[in-house]
Amino acid sequence: MDVHLIDGTYELFRHFYAVPSARDANGLEIGAVRGVVGSVLGLINRGATHIGVATDHVIESFRNRMWPGYKTGAGIDPTLLGQFGLLEESLTALGVTVWAMVEEEADDALAAAARIAAEDPEVRRVLICTPDKDLAQSVRGIRVVQWHRRGNKIVDEDGVIARFGVGPASIPDYLALVGDAADGYPGLPGWGAKSAAAVLAKFKHIEAIPDDPAEWRVNAANAGGLARTLSRDRELALRFRELATLRADLPLFESIDALRWNGPSPDFAPFAERFDSAVTSEDKRPR
Numbered sequence: 001m002d003v004h005l006i007d008g009t010y011e012l013f014r015h016f017y018a019v020p021s022a023r024d025a026n027g028l029e030i031g032a033v034r035g036v037v038g039s040v041l042g043l044i045n046r047g048a049t050h051i052g053v054a055t056d057h058v059i060e061s062f063r064n065r066m067w068p069g070y071k072t073g074a075g076i077d078p079t080l081l082g083q084f085g086l087l088e089e090s091l092t093a094l095g096v097t098v099w100a101m102v103e104e105e106a107d108d109a110l111a112a113a114a115r116i117a118a119e120d121p122e123v124r125r126v127l128i129c130t131p132d133k134d135l136a137q138s139v140r141g142i143r144v145v146q147w148h149r150r151g152n153k154i155v156d157e158d159g160v161i162a163r164f165g166v167g168p169a170s171i172p173d174y175l176a177l178v179g180d181a182a183d184g185y186p187g188l189p190g191w192g193a194k195s196a197a198a199v200l201a202k203f204k205h206i207e208a209i210p211d212d213p214a215e216w217r218v219n220a221a222n223a224g225g226l227a228r229t230l231s232r233d234r235e236l237a238l239r240f241r242e243l244a245t246l247r248a249d250l251p252l253f254e255s256i257d258a259l260r261w262n263g264p265s266p267d268f269a270p271f272a273e274r275f276d277s278a279v280t281s282e283d284k285r286p287r
Contacts, residue, residue: 004048005051005128006043010130015036022275025277030275057085061103088100108248114128125142129146139159201218206238
């Protein structure tokens, strides 16, 4: 069977800005949640049998203690933040496994779930449903892949290499060098996508990169400057790599049966009624 692992945080953000506003009988905005639940139901109706959804129940995580500039919930529309709880509750009532992350992040849960699922010989393929570049580190051959549902694009290990110039195992090192603006860490000065890819394609990991650029023998512009920066800031780069490395060792579940969808519980009926009766308004689309 195929296992579908969904980034609930990404989906909630995407639907919040992509679908019209919808308010329930109490005037609460529920349009994004209704969109995500409908999307999950669409997967089920097309044959998905084993599903897990990860959310950032709390936007901050242990990584905020590691780096003061790491992403927070600041600036996120309160109307969007207010829908996380409803998403988790409605999907649970639908009978879908939900990991509402507090200390770790949704990405960590997806990485851990992908690892556990891939160990089961009955699993044909694990589809991590998110375009998030962090999850590229979890891709394994053609067995564990990313599925960009919006463009219906499957990214396997060859696809990761084509996009970043390095394999999945080097993605945390790559992100540490070039930085990740979305997550709030800057990378090292002067290191861009091309230079990081060229160097890591040969050395794989930051600690293996020699201080002497003469030993690099790669096609990287300003190798001397890059080497000086790395020599000076190697410890910082290793901290950024720790930020970028997903916690795939989380014990989320023991058996793949935990992800089997067996239909909605009776608790889902009130959610379905609430979604169906919500008033949609193009004029009130959240911004």
